[in-house]
Amino acid sequence: MPPKKGADKEHVDKKPAKTDKQKKGEAEMMKALTTQYNGVLSPDDLKGMKDIFDSYDKKNEGFIKLSLLGNILRTIGFNPVESDVQRAIRDFDPQKTDQIKFPDYVAAVLSIPTSVTDKDIIPAFQKFDPDNRGLLEADEILKSLTNVGEKLDETEATAFKESLTVNEHGLFDYNEFFLKFTQPPETKTKKKGKKKKKKK
Numbered sequence: 001m002p003p004k005k006g007a008d009k010e011h012v013d014k015k016p017a018k019t020d021k022q023k024k025g026e027a028e029m030m031k032a033l034t035t036q037y038n039g040v041l042s043p044d045d046l047k048g049m050k051d052i053f054d055s056y057d058k059k060n061e062g063f064i065k066l067s068l069l070g071n072i073l074r075t076i077g078f079n080p081v082e083s084d085v086q087r088a089i090r091d092f093d094p095q096k097t098d099q100i101k102f103p104d105y106v107a108a109v110l111s112i113p114t115s116v117t118d119k120d121i122i123p124a125f126q127k128f129d130p131d132n133r134g135l136l137e138a139d140e141i142l143k144s145l146t147n148v149g150e151k152l153d154e155t156e157a158t159a160f161k162e163s164l165t166v167n168e169h170g171l172f173d174y175n176e177f178f179l180k181f182t183q184p185p186e187t188k189t190k191k192k193g194k195k196k197k198k199k200k
Contacts, residue, residue, distance in 0.1 A: 016060050026050075033103060040110070044175040049109065052076065053102050066093045066100040069108060084112045125174040135171040138164050 018026075030050065034043050041049075056064040056072060070085035088108045092100060100108065128136050128144070142157055164172040 015058065018060050022060065022062070029103065033106060037106070041106075042175055046106070049106060050102060053105055063099045063101045064105070065098050066108070067098050069100075069105075069112075073109070073112070080112045088112050129174070134173055134175055136174055137170055138166045138172050139170060 030043075030046060033041075033046055037046065052072065053064060054060075056068060066089050069089060070080060070082060073080050073085070088111050091111065092104050092108045125136060125141075126132065128141060138161060142161055165176060166172050
């Protein structure tokens with residue numbers, strides 16, 4: 001008996017739970033990747049990338065379709081050149097299986113210019129953070145962005161400040177800020193077709 005359309009959708013949306021073996025394997029993998037990419041990606045960067053990867057790994061099988069790579073980057077707000085995406089797909093899937101595991105996914109993303117792991121983003125913040133605390137003064141960064149290099153105008157500066165989560169000491173976590181732009185836009189996709197009334 002074929003499943004009903006609605007039931008099928010529910011089944012697709014419901015992920016199987018990860019086994020203890022899978023969790024242990026993933027923890028070891030993340031530890032190895034943290035060591036491998038030390039100085040390039042922080043543990044938080046890797047976690048953000050893993051969260052995105054997991055959101056596309058619908059059955060928790062440990063791999064996603066490599067052909068989705070360009071779409072993933074564009075969905076989260078980046079605009080890689082298609083030829084770079086295709087080059088990465090060829091490099092990381094010479095046998096054309098259309099499957100990629102997380103360690104290769106990280107390497108593939110890093111190989112694409114202007115991708116979510118653009119190596120210039122975090123180091124740019126780290127220049128203002130000699131003690132490597134991961135925290136910066138919001139006002140100091142805003143002054144720099146409005147006075148140096150490609151200056152932000154007043155509107156852009158306001159938008160930038162509003163996107164920061166500033167604590168009571170006027171500091172923000174720049175790794176957290178970076179990860180904001182690496183999360184899959186779940187709320188946007190769920191809004192399609194249904195209007196949720198949250199505001200009263």
